[in-house]
Amino acid sequence: KAGVTQTPRYLIKTRGQQVTLSCSPISGHRSVSWYQQTPGQGLQFLFEYFSETQRNKGNFPGRFSGRQFSNSRSEMNVSTLELGDSALYLCASSPEPGTTYEQYFGPGTRLTVT
Amino acid sequence: AQTVTQSQPEMSVQEAETVTLSCTYDTSESDYYLFWYKQPPSRQMILVIRQEAYKQQNATENRFSVNFQKAAKSFSLKISDSQLGDAAMYFCAYRSWVSGTYKYIFGTGTRLKVLA
Numbered sequence: 402k403a404g405v406t407q408t409p410r411y412l413i414k415t416r417g418q419q420v421t422l423s424c425s426p427i428s429g430h431r432s433v434s435w436y437q438q439t440p441g442q443g444l445q446f447l448f449e450y451f452s453e454t455q456r457n458k459g460n461f462p463g464r465f466s467g468r469q470f471s472n473s474r475s476e477m478n479v480s481t482l483e484l485g486d487s488a489l490y491l492c493a494s495s496p497e498p499g500t501t502y503e504q505y506f507g508p509g510t511r512l513t514v515t
Numbered sequence: 516a517q518t519v520t521q522s523q524p525e526m527s528v529q530e531a532e533t534v535t536l537s538c539t540y541d542t543s544e545s546d547y548y549l550f551w552y553k554q555p556p557s558r559q560m561i562l563v564i565r566q567e568a569y570k571q572q573n574a575t576e577n578r579f580s581v582n583f584q585k586a587a588k589s590f591s592l593k594i595s596d597s598q599l600g601d602a603a604m605y606f607c608a609y610r611s612w613v614s615g616t617y618k619y620i621f622g623t624g625t626r627l628k629v630l631a
Contacts, residue, residue, distance in 0.1 A: 404559070434619065436621075442623065443606065443622055443623035443624050444606060444608075444621035445621070446620070446621075449617065449619075456617070457616055457618075457619075459619075491560065493560075498617060499612070499617070503550075503562050504562070506552075506559050506560040506561070507559065508558070508559050509559075
């Protein structure tokens with residue numbers, strides 16, 4: 402099976418712009434989670450989608466949003482970019498939501514905001 | 516609120532030796548899962564080992580084992596016979612299900628260097 406894929410891998414944006422990141426889960430996986438990884442904060446949970454519905458949300462401002470399509474692919478959008486949004490954004494998929502399921506991570510999208 | 520603390524930002528180990536990475540967490544929940552993930556340089560994060568809180572027996576996966584002390588809220592990872600390929604960032608993670616909501620909390624990571 403192909404792993405989790407994320408596009409683009411690298412992105413440079415300027416402050417105030419918006420950006421959309423894409424994640425394709427492993428075939429058959431219906432749950433997709435997004436994380437922000439920064440050197441000082443580690444991984445912070447953004448949100449989780451299952452069956453095109455947001456099931457969980459972390460403590461991020463409303464500028465961060467996402468959606469999931471019927472084929473389980475997910476997109477994450479960040480509007481009005483700030484310098485502090487520079488980070489590695491990781492997507493992870495699992496068959497279902499739940500604590501018992503291992504999450505499979507993608508390679509990430511490295512976002513740089515200048 | 517739940518927290519996960521990895522107090523060792525960086526560790527070094529000689530090849531073939533044993534190293535232990537520390538992780539402590541804080542929670543009032545009784546049912547949860549703990550994980551160790553490995554993130555090699557410029558590569559994808561992968562699961563190393565998983566521990567269910569209700570299981571007293573420590574999980575083991577080949578050279579990787581955990582020391583799970585539920586009362587002390589400690590979850591350390593032991594890597595035996597360290598190999599060069601073990602060099603990576605290691606993240607301790609906590610997951611639980613409470614009142615219809617999943618919680619996912621990661622530590623800040625420990626960078627492991629393996630010396631030849």
